[in-house]
Amino acid sequence: MTFEHWLTATEAAAYLKVEPRTLLMWARQGKIKGFVLSGTQRVTWRFRKEDLDRTMSTPSVALTKRRIQ
Secondary structure, X not given: OOHHHXXXXXXXHHHHOOOHHHHHHHHHHXXXXXXXXXXXXXXXXXXXXXXXXXXXXXXXXXXXXXXXX
């Protein structure tokens, strides 16, 4: 894996077209996979583009078991 796939919170938010604070809230809630860098005095998040794509992809209709009425 190359480092070019890692995004800062600002870059990841721009990629998803949301505010950075929304992205960070989702990451803290576990809705989006993010990684906290260690060794820094402030909390610094990094995101992988592949994880963002996977999280935002819509599930297939065939996967749902609920009946539409």
